Amino acid sequence: MSRLQVVSGKGGTGKTTVAAALALALATEGKRTLLVEVEGRQGIAQLFETEALPYEERKIAVAPGGGEVYALAIDAERALLDYLQMFYKLGGAGRALKKLGAIDFATTIAPGVRDVLLTGKACEAVRRRERDGRPVYDHVVMDAPPTGRITRFLNVNDEVAGLARIGPIHNQAQAVMGVLKSPETAVHLVTLLEEMPVQETADGVAELRAAGLPVGRVVVNMVRPQVLDEAAVRAASGDHREAIARALVSAGVPGGGALVEPLLDEAAEHARRVELERAQRAVLDGVGLPVYELPYLGEGADIAGLYRLARELRRQGVGAA
Amino acid sequence: MTERIPGPEKAPDGAAGGLDAGPALEIDPILDDRGTRIIVCCGSGGVGKTTTAAALGVRAAERGRRVVVLTIDPARRLAQSMGIDALDNTPRRVDGVKGPDGGELHAMMLDMKRTFDEIVEAHAEPARARAILENPFYQSLSAGFAGTQEYMAMEKLGQLRARDEWDLIVVDTPPSRSALDFLDAPKRLGSFLDGKFIKLLMAPAKVGGRAGMKFLNVGMSMMTGTLGKLLGGQFLGDVQTFVAAMDTMFGGFRTRADATYRLLQAPGTAFLVVAAPERDALREAAYFVERLAAEGMPLAGLVLNRVHGSGAEGLSAERARAAAENLDEGRMVDQGAGKTGRSDVPAASSGPSRPATAADSPSARPASADTAASPAAPTAEATDERTTSDSDSENDHTSSATGASGVPRTSGTSGASGALDTSGTSGASPAPGADVTEADVARLTAGLLRLHAERMRVLAREQRTRDRFTALHPEVPVTEVAALPGDVHDLAGLRAVGERLSSPRDRS
The missing domain is CATH 3.40.50.300 (P-loop containing nucleotide triphosphate hydrolases)
Structure with a gap:
């Protein structure tokens, strides 16, 4: 598995949850992973039900088999100040810059700079080594911006190249692109079996490929159980109403007859959903990427749910050599 | 930020x-x-x-x-x-x-x-x-x-x-x-x-380009200097011109x-x-x-x-599931007694005893053409109680991995939604429209009941999340819009949503 796993997806598809489950799955059996978020939403803290994450790598979960998941909320402003400190020994001057709005300016307005700082920090964690030469983190999982912005976000080189043609930001962009475009990186797109997210996924994959970025997998999230199929519903809505009513009564359902219609309505709705999902799967087939499928967690993703998703990912091959 | x-x-x-x-x-x-x-x-x-x-x-x-x-x-x-x-x-x-x-x-x-x-x-x-x-x-x-x-x-x-x-x-x-x-x-x-x-x-720029530089205060020159170093001088030039x-x-x-x-x-x-x-x-x-x-x-x-709503809200999830089990048992008894004489009922897989996860079922089988040819075959495995029980995290049945679901598949092979296991029944199934036996009806009805049980669980869950919001913000007026089965992409669909927006479903 690639060292840097980038997880994107349309808003509402659960990409933060998938990223967290992936970090847990990859940490299983004594590995160490780092889960990073880049959008200042504190989604990881909410998910793991902890305090807001500071700008510092912190252990947030233990994986089965003694693995560890660390988390980091990357803050562009802090990353830039660190960076200036590292290269220019700015000290107090950094604070002065901040007061004048220069740091804000560089991290917010100056296009691409923010993205270079965010991806740069993640790449730094990928490359970081212990004294003995082993990587500090076996894997880094990034909860990345949504599908609509992911290519632009990762393709910092192009963004910055036109603006900063020389200087450390330029060099940084070059180094970052070296990691992002290599097999060390895989970009996954999370989707639901609904029209808009699937379309956006197909578009996103095309964009990533066009930019030469390594596309990993499609993760179909919140897959619901299929209880009845269309054929069953067709049969049901035929002339069997009376027979069904009798069956309901014999099964001890009070007022069975009156329930036939509402139950058949529910079945028809179910069948339509199944049919729509089938159509969306066909679109995903056309994308030609390997797929992970994750079940729908009723109450939303809590910690138990995360571990369940992580086991599911392991079962589907995550972490296998 | x-x-x-x-x-x-x-x-x-x-x-x-x-x-x-x-x-x-x-x-x-x-x-x-x-x-x-x-x-x-x-x-x-x-x-x-x-x-x-x-x-x-x-x-x-x-x-x-x-x-x-x-x-x-x-x-x-x-x-x-x-x-x-x-x-x-x-x-x-x-x-x-x-x-x-x-x-x-x-x-x-x-x-x-x-x-x-x-x-x-x-x-x-x-x-x-x-x-x-x-x-x-x-x-x-x-x-x-x-x-x-x-x-x-x-x-x-x-x-x-x-x-x-x-x-x-x-x-x-x-x-x-x-x-x-x-x-x-x-x-x-x-x-x-x-x-x-x-x-x-x-x-x-204001004070006249280069000549004005010497009037700049120290802070300014330090700053443009630093940013210039960081971003490259030309970048800052672009910004200044802009x-x-x-x-x-x-x-x-x-x-x-x-x-x-x-x-x-x-x-x-x-x-x-x-x-x-x-x-x-x-x-x-x-x-x-x-x-x-x-x-x-x-x-x-x-x-x-x-x-989500239901026209049969009076029938609780528990009751519906119990009734479905009654039907399963009745069917097995019937079979044992040889009443139907049919051998196509996959009792092993439709019995409530078989553990399965929600994840097994949707990913499991490619839908086959014969699905359409068989009448009712509700999959009991997909509705097993543990499947959907909230935040139940004990479903680790690798052994029940069906078909290819245990292995990362390419989407090219995932086929369709195909969870419905009709393989056990398709051989002997009557053609659509042909007479349907008691057992078929029982199986179908059990499926309808399980589907309803699932729906009632969704309803309860939605009610809980909504109540949580209402407890935090009791003053906020709410309208509920009933779920549509598919995406909206025409004016008729938009009108239907408008209708639902304005006449919220009654949830008493």
Whole structure:
């Protein structure tokens, strides 16, 4: 598995949850992973039900088999100040810059700079080594911006190249692109079996490929159980109403007859959903990427749910050599 | 950057169901009130904001308003249905929508770069405008800066309002990373563009280029020096040229941003927070409600999309499941007694004893053609109690891995949704329309009951999340919109959503 796993997806598809489950799955059996978020939403803290994450790598979960998941909320402003400190020994001057709005300016307005700082920090964690030469983190999982912005976000080189043609930001962009475009990186797109997210996924994959970025997998999230199929519903809505009513009564359902219609309505709705999902799967087939499928967690993703998703990912091959 | 700490989540779960439902949000009076000039739909991504905005537009127009809908990033087919798939940044009349009193619908999709260009063109003389439009820094800023979209949406709203051609503007908000960025963006961009830092950057250009440099204070030279080193000198040069060219427009940015902000606070504006009945979406909605109150923005209420209902609410999940089990047992007894003489009932797999996970079933089998040829075959495995029991994390049945589901598959092989296990029955199944045996009916009925049990669990879950929200914000009026099975992409679909928005399902 690639060292840097980038997880994107349309808003509402659960990409933060998938990223967290992936970090847990990859940490299983004594590995160490780092889960990073880049959008200042504190989604990881909410998910793991902890305090807001500071700008510092912190252990947030233990994986089965003694693995560890660390988390980091990357803050562009802090990353830039660190960076200036590292290269220019700015000290107090950094604070002065901040007061004048220069740091804000560089991290917010100056296009691409923010993205270079965010991806740069993640790449730094990928490359970081212990004294003995082993990587500090076996894997880094990034909860990345949504599908609509992911290519632009990762393709910092192009963004910055036109603006900063020389200087450390330029060099940084070059180094970052070296990691992002290599097999060390895989970009996954999370989707639901609904029209808009699937379309956006197909578009996103095309964009990533066009930019030469390594596309990993499609993760179909919140897959619901299929209880009845269309054929069953067709049969049901035929002339069997009376027979069904009798069956309901014999099964001890009070007022069975009156329930036939509402139950058949529910079945028809179910069948339509199944049919729509089938159509969306066909679109995903056309994308030609390997797929992970994750079940729908009723109450939303809590910690138990995360571990369940992580086991599911392991079962589907995550972490296998 | 706005650091957001999630609000308190100490809703009394135990009180679920026992709470007052809270006031109902009535949509039609808002649409009919001529005093309502702006409706803003906000909410986190993927909750149906754009569809809600479009449906409100259609409904308002057909009730006699002259409406314009400003959408940000509509699904392709939704845009096509309104004839706004052409990106020209001006409102177009939507054919097929007409109301009394000259009611009309216009719609447009925001093109942020174009909007920015138009501002430049409108506020600078041609030579200067060209210089700005060609500046590389401007080009990146107008196309990509996170926040430009929010700012331009607000700018466009201000423009539409100023034209005074419509008596109602419905705005969809950008899918922001943090939900209310669109409220911050104007202030942020405004304060950058006419802030201290930009003024400092402009200083050399103003006092005459190189000659003026020596008058610069120490802070300034240190700063441009550092940023120059960091970004490359040419970058800063681009910025300075840009800033100098934009000079005359800066005051305007701030003024307009402030004006739009005040417009949003005015009584003619109604904010609708859109959410789905899921934990995360409603947590976000609660945050919106708090934030809007803090900003003094008039909140009309919460639109809760995709709420499930049932015509058989009297039949509880537990009862339905018990009845389904009765039918299973009855069938096995029948079989044992040889009453049906059929051997196609997969008793082993339909019995309630077989453990399975929700994940097994949908991924498991490619749907085969013979699925269609067999009558009813509800899969008991998919509805096994443990499958859907909330946050049950004990489902680790690798041994029950069906087919290829245990292995990462390529989407090329995943086939269709195919969970239905008909392999056991297809051989001996009667053709559709042929006589159906008692056993078939029993199996089908058991399937219907299990489906209903699942539906009732969804209902209960949605009610709990909703109650949690109501406990936090009992004052917020709510309307529930029944879930549609598919996506909306035509006017008829939008009308149906409008209908559902205005006559919320009764949930007693």
